[in-house]
Amino acid sequence: MNNVIANRLTKSFNNVKVVDDLSFSVDEGEIYGIIGPDGSGKTTLFRILTTLISPDSGSCKVCGFDVTKDYKAIRNVVGYMPGRFSLYQDLTVQENLDFFATVFNTTLGENYSLIRDIYVQIEPFKDRPAGKLSGGMKQKLALCCALVHRPQILFLDEPTTGVDPVSRKEFWEMLKNLKKIGITIIVSTPYMDEASQCDKIALMQNGKFLRVDTPQNFINNYSGKILSVKSDNIYNLLEDLRTYKSLITAFSFGECCHLSSMYNEIDIDNLIDYLIKRKHKNIVISEIIPSIEDCFLSYLNR
Amino acid sequence: MIRFLLEKEFKQIFRNKFIPKMLIMMPLMIMFVLPWAANQEVKDIRLGVVNYDNREISNRLIDKITSSDYFILVDDYLSAREANDAVERGDIDMILEIPNNFEKEMIRSHNVKVMIATNSVNGTKGVLGTSYLSSIINDYSNDITINHGIIAGKSNINLSVKYLFNVLMDYKVFMIPALIVMLLTMLSGFLPALNIVSEKEVGTIEQINVSPINRLTFVLSKLIPYWVIGIVIMSVCLIVAALVYNLLPAGNVFTIYLFSILYILVVSGLGIVLSNYSDTMQQAMFVMFFFVMILMLMSGLYTPISGMPDWARYITIVNPLKYYIEVMRSVYLKGSTFFDLIPQFYALVVFALFFNCWAVISYKKRN
Structure with missing residues (x-):
């Protein structure tokens, strides 16, 4: 029963619908990623699912319990890691863990096996106040605290925001291990590259899910071509590509630009002529397999 | 828990x-x-005196006033105007003005008027100072009447104040x-x-x-x-x-x-x-x-x-x-x-x- 079933959830603040008529389901033991730009309503959705706020309308069952009626039962079976680091900064690592274990009527020893892999990494600092840990360490401690009562579902609100790439990678490895134990994980992130790590992705914007699918299907269903374009003058390149033809989208991707069109094929020779006229040199154009980020950007721009 | x-x-x-x-x-x-x-007690009020009378009885009144903790005699002034100027300069807080025929009237009719003027910028100080000063003067007037063998039955009321629960x-x-x-x-x-x-x-x-x-x-x-x-x-x-x-x-x-x-x-x-x-x-x-x-x-x-x-x-x-x-x-x-x-x-x-x-x-x- 480690699942979530939401039916037409709606929540507005000051007449702005932050979560707008949202229905979805999360199956047991999957990593469900909610990807979307800042302000798309991810955090509000998490706060509804973790019973911190109640929806204006619609219903939602978490582990079989209703978020409005049985919120007390839900609090025993979910773990929540808010986007902002919110542990007691003046308590040590050890004290924080003991505290949250006690709050959930358990002890650190009882569920040690679950968090051991993560805890050993912060154990050398266990007598240090949580406020004095580095960003990645804080993240690990917060994850330990969210897991200390052996939750069935873990809610992670932007867990990797502001964390370095190495720690991010480690963090996702940890999540995969937790998935193996059977914990359902619902995670939000603004980073598109993390999406491919999820079993299922919901693309969220303006309180709605634009599309829910597996990462592979997102790519497979992408219709159209992606061209990677490079030239000496990157600064002007993006502008020139955007004015090349209507119905074409262009984004800068590191040192090259990705160019895509959902509707018509792009004639590469014509494009090269156009760029030469615009005084670009050393032009390299190649067709690439779309990445998940390409798919999202094209969706968000529709 | x-x-x-x-x-x-x-x-x-x-x-x-x-x-x-x-x-x-x-x-x-x-x-x-x-x-x-x-603390709202007021001590060391600076007093200026304008004594037009300047005889024994009036001088003894001034001695009595300045012998208390509450008042310091700053100066004698020749005229009320001079004293007022001193108040304005901030040299003194209160003026006691004793009229010309104070001693004579005191003995003759036991009914004289003195004037007290107070700088009331600090309200508490003004009110308390005035009340201290009037009680000293009343006291003194009682003493005089008794000393001079006149029975002061008709106009004098003796007030004796006792502070209950906080005697001092x-x-x-x-x-x-x-x-x-x-x-x-x-x-x-x-x-x-x-x-x-x-x-x-x-x-x-x-x-x-x-x-x-x-x-x-x-x-x-x-x-x-x-x-x-x-x-x-x-x-x-x-x-x-x-x-x-x-x-x-x-x-x-x-x-x-x-x-x-x-x-x-x-x-x-x-x-x-x-x-x-x-x-x-x-x-x-x-x-x-x-x-x-x-x-x-x-x-x-x-x-x-x-x-x-x-x-x-x-x-x-x-x-x-x-x-x-x-x-x-x-x-x-x-x-x-x-x-x-x-x-x-x-x-x-x-x-x-x-x-x-x-x-x-x-x-x-x-x-």
Whole structure:
């Protein structure tokens, strides 16, 4: 029963619908990623699912319990890691863990096996106040605290925001291990590259899910071509590509630009002529397999 | 469960760099400095005299006035105008003007007029100075009439004033019980409220809210440490009052404790209500300043309630501080028993119920 079933959830603040008529389901033991730009309503959705706020309308069952009626039962079976680091900064690592274990009527020893892999990494600092840990360490401690009562579902609100790439990678490895134990994980992130790590992705914007699918299907269903374009003058390149033809989208991707069109094929020779006229040199154009980020950007721009 | 939460609160309080120091500094300041400073006695009033008469009787009056602690004779002035100028320059606070035929009239009709003029920029000083001076002059006029063998039956009324319960009119005795009240309001009422708001601000309250802890346990875990600290510090204050100022409650100490505990319930309830409506420390602090100002100044702590206009007196009815100060002062000075203080007891019980119910209703784990 480690699942979530939401039916037409709606929540507005000051007449702005932050979560707008949202229905979805999360199956047991999957990593469900909610990807979307800042302000798309991810955090509000998490706060509804973790019973911190109640929806204006619609219903939602978490582990079989209703978020409005049985919120007390839900609090025993979910773990929540808010986007902002919110542990007691003046308590040590050890004290924080003991505290949250006690709050959930358990002890650190009882569920040690679950968090051991993560805890050993912060154990050398266990007598240090949580406020004095580095960003990645804080993240690990917060994850330990969210897991200390052996939750069935873990809610992670932007867990990797502001964390370095190495720690991010480690963090996702940890999540995969937790998935193996059977914990359902619902995670939000603004980073598109993390999406491919999820079993299922919901693309969220303006309180709605634009599309829910597996990462592979997102790519497979992408219709159209992606061209990677490079030239000496990157600064002007993006502008020139955007004015090349209507119905074409262009984004800068590191040192090259990705160019895509959902509707018509792009004639590469014509494009090269156009760029030469615009005084670009050393032009390299190649067709690439779309990445998940390409798919999202094209969706968000529709 | 609550035991563990309390352990965490105490750990946080004593681990804080500032709070433990403040917990020691604040009562020390309040008990050792304020009783001397928060004092309405007026001494050393600078007096200027314009004596047109300048004979024995009038000179002896001036001697009598300046021999008291209250007045310092700054100068004799030749004319009222000169004296007025001195007031304007700020050299003197009061003028005593004795008319030309003072001695003659005194002996002939026992009915002379002297004039007192006071600089009332500082109201208390003006009023008290005038009343001290007139009582000295009255005294003197009685002496004269008796000395001269005239029976002063028809016009003289002898006033003899006795200050009940505080024989020497010592302001310290009057202020210390009230200062303890102030201390308790800050420590047990507002400190835990700020603590809760800070958990909101840091975001840790979110973590507590998603846990199975019920709201009463959480709020109690915040309040109990400050109740304990409040009572301990109050006890220290009572001991300091006894040892340093030789001030022992005339009534029963247990009456004081009973009412103190009741009062702590009232202010901590009020504090929780405020914290429930505050999202930031800044907002909470500002609202608390407002309440501290109003509660203190309208409680009879500094200025007597009987001196307020009617409408202001009605406001003081809903000021819990007023009742507690009344209790403290009457137990300390009059030796009132619990049964004398039943009205205050009921008032405080009503406040405690009101604020705590409101606190429970407005505390939301979800919205």
